[in-house]
């Protein structure tokens with residue numbers, strides 16, 4: 010639980026880190042995007058990050074058009090050197106492969122991107138600073154500060170190599186601290202145990218043969234090394250354009266057989282890759298590393314007592330595809346807009362009402378899509394992986410493949426401009442929208 014806030018007592022060793030209108034905990038995609046949009050809206054924002062930049066983050070480094078759309082909204086120059094464009098996805102399954110180009114839509118770009126998170130996160134944090142956010146690196150947030158009503162009023166942390174205790178104050182805090190979700194947990198927001206947490210692992214290899222591939226390659230017919238059954242996930246080979254490729258796989262836990270041995274499954278899969286790709290121990294540039302993929306909105310409510318959850322801290326990874334960067338960027342923009350509008354009201358019931366619009370907005374955008382994705386995960390993807398939906402009949406049908414690609418990556422024009430859009434809208438409209446989960450929060454006194 011959070012530490013009680015109040016005037017510093019004589020024995021209190023916390024140094025004053027500063028005050029702001031909003032604190033953002035974590036400078037991954039969610040945190041940097043939230044800080045950037047807040048700063049642009051004229052909100053005074055401090056961004057706290059435990060690491061320094063540049064730093065690594067275990068990821069596939071792939072962005073589909075929805076994520077690219079968000080980067081453009083942030084004012085990132087996606088034509089600058091360092092970005093590698095892709096034209097679409099190549100799915101490999103049961104001896105067949107198909108290439109599906111990203112759709113040409115009015116609402117989204119028709120290309121995806123890759124860039125190592127080592128560069129990507131550094132660039133985003135620098136953009137947030139450029140917009141006016143104050144970035145404090147080397148600050149590990151340890152706990153929320155709360156008032157007597159349990160409402161967040163700031164955070165405590167430790168700063169620098171000497172782990173100096175610090176305290177920051179703000180009436181609103183954005184939790185963007187990733188899968189650990191430490192801030193949310195300490196505010197009493199536990200993970201929804203009915204929702205799956207997948208795991209994924211990746212490794213970089215030097216491969217001139219594949220580094221310029223114009224497609225994101227996905228393998229749907231991997232088998233678990235331990236059980237010999239279909240992997241409830243997929244493998245990927247993503248080109249980074251700099252002579253390297255990002256190779257990895259992600260999987261949900263098997264319903265009755267528990268976690269998948271990602272390392273052994275990956276070793277088994279790599280023996281199937283063509284030899285001339287040069288993927289092996291001698292071309293690996295780092296060890297295999299894995300991390301959790303919290304998906305399907307596995308932590309809620311997304312607003313609680315002055316705290317807004319964004320990105321992995323709210324389990325916003327797509328249950329359809331395992332992507333989380335674009336989702337983190339988009340939710341961050343929605344959170345920032347909500348906060349800016351709320352801060353324009355005096356504190357109290359009106360502001361509280363405005364802040365509760367954040368989960369409502371996330372639910373409006375993604376509620377049905379995630380609900381259907383969670384169902385697909387429970388019934389198909391989490392049991393048999395992607396092989397059933399990449400049935401040979403589907404792979405032989407360009408219209409079905411186009412529909413599948415838009416469904417997996419959540420892109421369609423609104424209002425619909427073609428039959429595929431219309432089909433997806435009809436499908437999603439048939440799903441009852443989940444009720445946004447909120448907890449009653451006592452308003453602060455004006």
Ligand SMILES: Cc1cc2nc3c(=O)[nH]c(=O)nc-3n(C[C@H](O)[C@H](O)[C@H](O)COP(=O)(O)OP(=O)(O)OC[C@H]3O[C@@H](n4cnc5c(N)ncnc54)[C@H](O)[C@@H]3O)c2cc1C
Nearest residue numbers: 035037038039059068069070071150187209320321333334
């Ligand atoms: C192997 C793997 C492959 C993936 N591939 C893809 C992909 O190709 N495309 C895609 O879209 N998504 C992918 N994802 C998902 C994606 O990485 C996440 O969804 C995304 O990083 C979420 O962003 P975030 O900002 O919410 O969290 P994070 O990126 O985890 O950022 C959290 C930040 O908070 C900081 N932090 C944590 N705790 C504290 C603290 N106590 N105090 C201060 N700072 C703190 C961390 O240092 C970090 O900088 C993949 C995930 C994995 C594990």
